[in-house]
Amino acid sequence: MKKIEPNIVVKNLTMAYGEKLIQRDLSFTVNRGDIFIIMGGSGCGKSTLLRHLIGLQRPTAGSVSYGGKDFWAMDQSERELIMRSFGVLYQGGALWSSMTLSENIGLILEQYTDLPSSEIRERAALKLALVGLAGFDDYYPSEISGGMKKRAGLARAMALDPEILFFDEPSAGLDPISSRLLDDLILEIRDSLGSTIVVVSHELASIFAIGNNSVFLDAATKTMIASGDPKALLAECKDRTVHSFLTRGIPDMVKT
Amino acid sequence: MVILLGDWKSASQLPSANEAIAGIEKRGPVRSIAFDAQELLIWGSGLLTFLVSLINCAEEKNISVNHEGLPDGVQRLLRLAFAVPEHKVQAAPRETLFSKIGEAALNYQKAVSETVGFIGEITLGMLKIFTGSARFRWADLLLAIQECGVKALPIVSLISILVGLILAFVGSIQLKMFGAQIYIADLVGIAMVRAMGAIMAGIIMAGRTGASYAAHIGTMEVNEEIDALRTAGIAPVEFLVLPRVIALALMMPLLTLYADVMGIIGGMFVGIAGFDISLLEYLHETKKAITLTNVWIGVISGFVYGIIIAVAGCLRGMQCGRSASAVGDATTSAVVTSIVSIIVATAIITILCNVLGI
Ligand SMILES: Nc1ncnc2c1ncn2[C@@H]1O[C@H](COP(=O)(O)OP(=O)(O)O)[C@@H](O)[C@H]1O
Numbered sequence A: 001m002k003k004i005e006p007n008i009v010v011k012n013l014t015m016a017y018g019e020k021l022i023q024r025d026l027s028f029t030v031n032r033g034d035i036f037i038i039m040g041g042s043g044c045g046k047s048t049l050l051r052h053l054i055g056l057q058r059p060t061a062g063s064v065s066y067g068g069k070d071f072w073a074m075d076q077s078e079r080e081l082i083m084r085s086f087g088v089l090y091q092g093g094a095l096w097s098s099m100t101l102s103e104n105i106g107l108i109l110e111q112y113t114d115l116p117s118s119e120i121r122e123r124a125a126l127k128l129a130l131v132g133l134a135g136f137d138d139y140y141p142s143e144i145s146g147g148m149k150k151r152a153g154l155a156r157a158m159a160l161d162p163e164i165l166f167f168d169e170p171s172a173g174l175d176p177i178s179s180r181l182l183d184d185l186i187l188e189i190r191d192s193l194g195s196t197i198v199v200v201s202h203e204l205a206s207i208f209a210i211g212n213n214s215v216f217l218d219a220a221t222k223t224m225i226a227s228g229d230p231k232a233l234l235a236e237c238k239d240r241t242v243h244s245f246l247t248r249g250i251p252d253m254v255k256t
Numbered sequence B: 001m002v003i004l005l006g007d008w009k010s011a012s013q014l015p016s017a018n019e020a021i022a023g024i025e026k027r028g029p030v031r032s033i034a035f036d037a038q039e040l041l042i043w044g045s046g047l048l049t050f051l052v053s054l055i056n057c058a059e060e061k062n063i064s065v066n067h068e069g070l071p072d073g074v075q076r077l078l079r080l081a082f083a084v085p086e087h088k089v090q091a092a093p094r095e096t097l098f099s100k101i102g103e104a105a106l107n108y109q110k111a112v113s114e115t116v117g118f119i120g121e122i123t124l125g126m127l128k129i130f131t132g133s134a135r136f137r138w139a140d141l142l143l144a145i146q147e148c149g150v151k152a153l154p155i156v157s158l159i160s161i162l163v164g165l166i167l168a169f170v171g172s173i174q175l176k177m178f179g180a181q182i183y184i185a186d187l188v189g190i191a192m193v194r195a196m197g198a199i200m201a202g203i204i205m206a207g208r209t210g211a212s213y214a215a216h217i218g219t220m221e222v223n224e225e226i227d228a229l230r231t232a233g234i235a236p237v238e239f240l241v242l243p244r245v246i247a248l249a250l251m252m253p254l255l256t257l258y259a260d261v262m263g264i265i266g267g268m269f270v271g272i273a274g275f276d277i278s279l280l281e282y283l284h285e286t287k288k289a290i291t292l293t294n295v296w297i298g299v300i301s302g303f304v305y306g307i308i309i310a311v312a313g314c315l316r317g318m319q320c321g322r323s324a325s326a327v328g329d330a331t332t333s334a335v336v337t338s339i340v341s342i343i344v345a346t347a348i349i350t351i352l353c354n355v356l357g358i
């Protein structure tokens, strides 16, 4: 079986909910091994863009391609093969609430492997240990804190050693130290597994620490207003909104 | 000059900005307003709201406003309130009667196609169970069966006994006039077995289990758990919906039989205690009245209701929007859909039986 090229190419993507336009004309490329940041104010459509990238929503116009092929032009089995190479951490963790942490991870392993159940449990325990949740195997999601849910969600996203990981605001709601540890973990995953990582974030510290490519969505103009390495953007980008976002300054129009 | 006095924190009896402006204007034309807050004791949002509307009013009338007399905190908050650029949202076009009717028709079409699609998916999933390729956990099915079977018994008992009692009482008033009290047994027996047992069980399960399906699946939708299933390559219909539909379809016929028995016991209670019918007589009369066909019709109705309730509950859950209030709407809508569908199904079954001469 040919390995899927984890290169995402987005061309002229337009996203809308019914008649409500969210973003239009997005074009960017995510290369293998990138840590790609999706930035922008809240409500500008970052999560929506993520849903388009993982094939949960169909573009209103334009295309999202993997390995040079348009995701929605492929046949069902090919799409499933590509989705199998994804790991997704949702904004709220999205752990399955009626299952223990171990079963949450186990379900994905069951879905795609023929491992015996004892082996599945062991692997689930290992993944939990990797994110610092050793011993929490038999806890239900309702019994752990928000930050722990995020980490458990991360463990589940990594269950199949995915080639592309998608994180929706991984550090939102975490304390600075946990958030820093999570950044280190993300870098570690990239370096050890060679995964491509797409992160929705507006945590400046983490954007500069881990990102090497990015796109900036703007709610007012409903399109992307910058893209590239966040550090370069900080140095070079002239756009006021981007600049004030990255320097945590207040744009002039709000200052009166 | 506006002088602000005393307590501006209390929720009641704050003056309105219009009154204030009118009061000022009464004394002749004004060109600017200033404030004196020396005597202002405490203030809260009430003061801010008053000032904001005062300033807006003043602007309309070209009166300039001087903030300097106000406390520092108030000035800062006012600056914030006026600094944020307003998002001018385009006003939604007014809906005419025609556009409303048109939209309702379009929505209806969409709802029908969604429902048909959903039922199709469930059918495909059932077929997949037989070929063994469905993503389906037997443990989930057992849990669902327990939830909608054993745990529903107490409420089904209570309601069915009461319905039996009521039927017997209402019937007995008429029957007693002819001295035909013994036919209470026939009345209660046939009514319960042929229709009421299944309908009562159905309505109870719609409110109990159908609602809980919608709420559970709806909450999963809100928490992105359904999305997580999809990205994990697990079809939510197979994983969540199938066990629930199968559980209710299996349990509803049994609950129907159970409700029948409970209803007859209720009727018997009235017959024995109120009309001096002996236990044996009552049982004998009941046995004579009920035919196997009646029992079958009741059980099959129960089976149909079970499927209706489960499908309606799961469908509404899957269609749920992404907020807590959407879960409430989904639950309500699941119960309404199930009960309406149950009544419609009863009508259809009755007409069919009539046509077929059963
Ligand atoms: N299911 C939906 N239906 C309609 N509008 C939606 C839906 N989900 C999100 N939106 C709207 O889309 C916009 C972008 O949302 P989102 O992608 O969640 O933003 P964020 O950048 O904060 O992640 C918001 O204005 C939101 O109101």
Ligand SMILES: [Mg+2]
Residues within 6 Å of the ligand: A046, A047, A048, A091, A168
């Ligand atoms: Mg978001």
